Amino acid sequence: MPLHHRFRSAGRRPPFAPASSPCTASRRTALPFRTALLATAALLVAPALAGLGAADAAELPLKRVVLSSAGLAQFIHAGTVNGGATVELPVRLDQVDDLLKSLTVFDRAGGIGAVSLPGKTPLAELFRDLPFGPEALASPSALLNALVGTEVEIAGPVNATGRVFRVEPEETALPNGGGTVTRHRLALMTARGLVTAVLEDLTALRFTDPETRVQIERALAGQSQNRAKDRRTLSIGFLGDGNRPVGLGYVVAAPVWKTSYRLVLPKEGGKARLQGWAVVENLTGGDWTDVELVLVSGNPVALKQQLYTAFYTDRIEVPVTTAARVLPRPDDASDATESRPGPRAKAAGTALARRETMPAPQVGQMQRLMAPAMSAPAAAPPPAEADALAGAAQAAEAEEAATQLLYRFPAKVTVATGHTVMVPFVDREVTATRTFLYQPEVSARRPLAALRIRNDGEASLPAGIVTAFDGGADGTANFVGDAQLPLLARGTFKYVTFALDAKTDIRREDLGVRRTTLGKAVDGTLTLTTRSRRTLAYEIVAPADEDREIVVEEARADGWSPAEGSKGVEETPTRLRLAVKAPKGQTTKASLVLERTDRQTVVLTDYAPEEILARIRGLENETPAVKETVLKLGALVGEINRARAERSRLEAERKRIGEDQERLRRNLQSIGANSDLGRRYVDTLKAQEDRLAEIARSEQTLDAEMASKRQAAVEAARQLKL
Template sequence: MRRALLLATCLTWPALAPAAAEELPVRAVTLSNAGLVQIERGGTLAPEASITFRAPVEDIDDVLKTLVLRDAGGTVEGLRLPAQDLETEAFRGLPLRPADFENRVALLRALRGHPVEAGGAAGRLADAEEAEAGLRVSLITPQGLRLVLLREGDQVQLADAALAARIARAAAALAAARTADERQVEIRLGGATAPREVGFATVTGAPLWKPSWRLVIPAGEGEARLQGWAVVENRSGTDWEGVRLSLVSGNPAAYRQALYTPIRVTRPGQPVRAADQPRVEADAGARPAPPPPAPMAAAMAPAPRAFRMAEAAPPAAEPLADLPAATAASAAGRVAFTLPGPVTIRGGETANLPFLDARLPAERLWWVQDLAARNPLNAVRLRNAGDRTLPDGLAAVFGAEGAEAGAYLGDAEIRAVAPGDQRLLAFARDRDVQLSAASSSSERPVKAEFRRGVVVVGTLRQEEVALAVDPRGGKGRLVVDLPRRPGATPRFAVAAEGDFGLRHEAMLEGGPQTLRFGFEREGRREAPLFDAGLGDPILLRWRELDLEQNLRRLPGGPDSLETLRGVLEGLPAAAPGRETLAGIVGGMAEARRLLEAAHGAIRSYAAAEAALGRARAAAEDRTGAEREEARRRLNQASLAAERAGGAADAAWEAWQRAVVAVLARTG
């Protein structure tokens, strides 16, 4: 007997580890600020060789989506890698499970019923157990049950070679699953007859490279020094030895797709058809006819210190060492900085590498972003005088001259700056410069328009923000950002517009001054001549109206005339509609006079009616001579009431004629 306990014929996986397979070295790495890395591998490949490399499981989807192969002398046959769930797929259809590899007894018991050879005997495996002398195996043979004692080095061999090979692959998969965070990928090539240069690239997710800036600024207007450093992390699982490293800034559209995950499409189930079962209702006999429906009811109707411009200050010594310049290339909203020399970053390391050293036009200034702030921000305006976009990043700001030379002044955020563009970078608050803001508004009429019974007054609303600034001797530029006011037109010089709103710039000369920011907004309001809820005043009858309660609602009533007079007084002499409005005001004054007269006449009529009622009651209570006197007084009261009613009618009609004339002016 052989000296090995043979449980499988092979422990390798030929489909994934061919004899001729090479892992090509990393030649170039491109990191993107979108969280992507493009890794390019290349080298000389023998004609019969395939390419292998390892990749994290989390990157396999991206590998399958982005792999690009360069091979001038061969053809691509395909890519192979283990299934995502190694254990599940390797053990699918096998009579054993991963837990059965815990010990030899568990493994043999999982193979019960399969034909084997053990200890010189052949039969179907019935059981296995540990004994003091060794491993006792029970076999079922044509002659019956046979017990075989196996000592160390004896073998158990499966009679089914295909099953043995599958178990060998399952064992290999079980070993590979212990490093389940990686997969080995094989790219199979063919058709080559000689060694040749082969390369391939993949794009996968990665920590984005992070630019950090060092900015040295002048005291006033001059030149700033901007140095860029890139924080780079190698989380690819592979060392980068002497690679060409490029840093890309752009906004690519990047997606993830589950290409490595098996996806099964759910299909609708279709039942097995059987003959229809007839349904029969039993006859329960005749029933009375149902009563007719009740008639429907009718439908109801639905109810630091202030800086100063430098005066012939001597130039300060350069505080920063020169950096090697990266090669920059731009295309379609994308800029790539390629470092000048090879870079080595081992897997798991973080590096901080210089990639930019530029001199940019700069101007120190104060910046007001919040009008309620007590002090402005210390800031610098930079202009990108180069031909490449500067990517986003955080800049540590240092001074270049005087007491600030070499001193850290603060941090400033840089948003992407295209060639020729400029940015304001705030890095501190200047507590020596004082600010105070106040707001006011006023409104005046500028025109009048008319429609029947209504004067439409066009207004111009003026809104102002006043900003008092005391620079305490400081001289320089002040930039103020104000929010837009929808519907309002700014009446001050606007230097720029953007997400910040409206930008204004002014020069401070050392002393206190006030900046005023005005806005104008057109509006309109209506001044009705009467309350339309009463109806047309021409059709009103005073006898049907409670005049005391509704006097203010009538043309010429209290308040309406005063409102129109106020509008007329505020209108400029040449304002559109002023002449017509003056006529309306005159007509309303006459209507006021006539309404007051009608009001008095109606009150007199009410008094006469009251006297008539008393006289009528007195005539009914008297007898004899007193009764005759009461009747005489009744006649007099009746005549007086009739005359008072006629006077009230006349006064009301006079008022209505005046109202007709006023309404005719409004159209």
């Protein structure tokens, strides 16, 4: 939260207070930071420190706000602190991850101590170390019941000292039938025995154990500090002596700043007036008072990570290593066998040996490992480099970097929390030409009034909405329409469309695609080249009293390009534009011719004869040799088709004979082979078997004939020259 963050310097409280201190009741996470972690961080903070006098020693004010169109904001605070001071930075809970990721602390002369903040669930951590839970603070009776056995001293109608036994609710009738009231009776175990008293009637109750009192104070302080559930306080300690300027910066999520342009159209051509405004919202929860405002237009990589969430890694569980059980052997003088450890004892002994021989970290080594986590020496950046950046920032209003565009405002800005402001970042003339843009997908019959804007300035113009005005005869600016300006890099131009032209009529006709296929055949391999030609025709009827220059814009399809010899066609990565001059009162015809070339290579010898014929038939560059091959292949295909038809007929006859033989054999089994009918069945079966043999021979002949025809087709394709 970019608020005015106060810090405490009295008493030089260290970054980590004792656990018993109310202000540090919850566990805190220490974050190591070095001065000037990154050179870029130092350069960002250094301009905010430049020219900084003796700032109010009670706060570290917000000096600079850098808003990005990617939905991020960088806040830089700068001021003067004394050695041993601690700056406290309240932040929203949902921004802690971003702050832990990006916080950079800068101290030229001193050193930076620990940076810490309460855990993500500080109350849960706090009550984990206390003998009671947060529900115990709901009422005095709940607290006493949570601390049963604790010694207390009471005063009032009953004076006693003893240990809490129990607090029980009891219903008491009010006089005159006024109902009942719930009261609580406290039971204490004293030296005199069990003593009871009504809790609501007591004038004082004191816990005699000092440790119990400290625990209750810690719980109450923790509840008070965490009353704002969605806030955390980050503490930054500064080491060293004396006053010196320091700074800190961080990047968190913020509303995207928006771009809004005002465009005054030129009369005939030349220059148009362009004014750009940035719409900025302050939703941080704190006022921006006299801050340097920088707007950044770009698309940086923006990542999130749950740095404020505790993660634990899985560990491999291994069995506990114990020494082998010892079983004493009875003293038997006649047994000379030596006692040897068993396999289990050997394994345990080996494990113990490995554990004992592992090198333990030395004290000096442990200190070196922990030192970077506690603090780091300060390292100031080269003054010349920081001063050069500060001077460049004051000299330039717009600065174009490799991947983003920065706008710095010469005057400081004040924005109250929850407010929206508009600040101008562009106000200059741009080269502009009036024209009309025809986009058939937007309007099939009407072009759009447009302006061709060239950015001849020193910096790019970010994308934004444009409100267009036209100057009237009386000097007023009349609204003519809204438009969208895409990102306009310096030295480039874009079309801005703002109204429909109802005076001009356009008819568009797609005349279709005409294809020409050429072939080249070598050793059975055919290369097909297909040239496609598409023609789009336009008839433009201009107004009776005004000339028109129409820019026809068509979507650019993959593989299509303007036909060879086309003039006046502009190509962009996604569009094709054809400029057409349409005199007033006339009908002007124009056309956009597109071409496309596709190539395909096939191996004719891998295809069936009919497919080979389909591939080479109808080529534009057909030669007499090709025609002869086509005729030959046609004859071969016809013969193969006739043989295939004959084979199909024979296959059908074989199937009919098989079905009839199955019927005859069933009947023969019923009547027997020695009857007259049975003998007739046997003769029929013999004749059918003879026919089946003839069919088999005929099929073999047809198969050989078709194979020969196919081979002849392959040879014809291989010998084809084209």
